[in-house]
Amino acid sequence: MLRIGPYSLPNPFILAPMAGVSEMPFRVIAFKMGAALCPTELVSSQGLMRTNQRTLKYLRFDAEVERPYSLQIFGGEPEAMTRAAVIGKQYGAQLIDINMGCPVKKVTKNGAGSALLCEPDRGATLVRDIHAATGLPVTCKIRSGWDAHTLNYLQVAGKLFEAGCAAIAIHPRTRAQGYSGRADWNVIADLKRHFPDRPIIGNGDVKTPADAHRMLETTGCDFVMIGRGALGNPWIFRELLGGPPPTPEERSELVLRHFAAHIAFVGEELPAVRSFRKHLAWYAHGLRGAAVFRSEVNQLDSAEAVRDSVHRFFLSAHVDPHAPEEEQDVDYRAALG
DSSP states (O other), X not given: OOEETTEEOSSSEEEOOXXXXXXXXXXXXXXXXXXXXXXXXXXXXHHHHTTOHHHHHTTOOOTTTOSSOEEEEEOSOHHHHHHHHHHHXXXXXSEEXXXXXXXXXXXXXXXXXXXXXXXXXXXXXXXXXXXXXXXXXXXXXEEEESSTTOOOHXXXXXXXXXXXXSEEEEEEEETTTTTOSOOOHHHHHXXXXXOTTSOEEEESSOOXXXXXXXXXXXXXXXXXXXXXXXXXXXXXXXXXXXXOOOOHHHHHHHHHHHHHHHHHHHOSHHHHHHHTHHHHHHHHTTBTTHHHHHHHHTTOOSHHHHHHHHHHHHHHOOBOTTOOGGGGGTTHHHHTO
């Protein structure tokens, strides 16, 4: 049985927490497509502790669909992280996920994200204190190490599990690599060999259903976390469970539904139109005429104009077998923080 803490999950496929992507509207879509768990994008512990209204917006979730609701927080100071987790629980969080993998300098310079890999004891303290204060299961997302000379994922995982961590997601690149190069799946397999009875979530370079199944088979991990492969393609979760790829009509309807939910989530039309452009680029990836469509919608500032363009393009768009793979990397590194 697939479990994280007290929660049974219906399958091993999890949406990765991605900044500007894993907001409530997209999480709801992913859940409805079959994802077993969809953590929030990384949320600042300092912002929560100060009850910053912009930060609190990220706590919104759909209680009917998002079960269990996993809140990812980041920060380096145990008291702030603990208080943030308590606030998260008050807003409905059922799982607290600690970000120990973000490689971005503005995060690591404050002792958060990947910087915690350099201080495994501090990471363990966060797990222990948050669980004690909230009573909620605590999970962690880590990397293989700070750089090629400090591949300490086994040490970090040991400390975290000893502190009571309910599951560990590992992205098998170092902080120094960022999102470049290839993810070393041997790291995932090694982590599972050392902790065979603990839930291990593999992450990295899963772009297709075949990749996800191969990761499960070759590494022995319990769950697969999908980031890049879900950008503009929430149907990947349906396909992983044996469902069909989307028809043009389905694609058009879902993009429009996501757009409407995004406008409601943001609360203002113009900012929502602009922030949804990256989603439109991802949804168009691999379809004939995608470049022309992206150029068109990037000039549009009204929701009505975007809806008209989406309707025209996606109802007639077909898969382009010659589409360059790198197109899907538009804003990907920024999304993963």
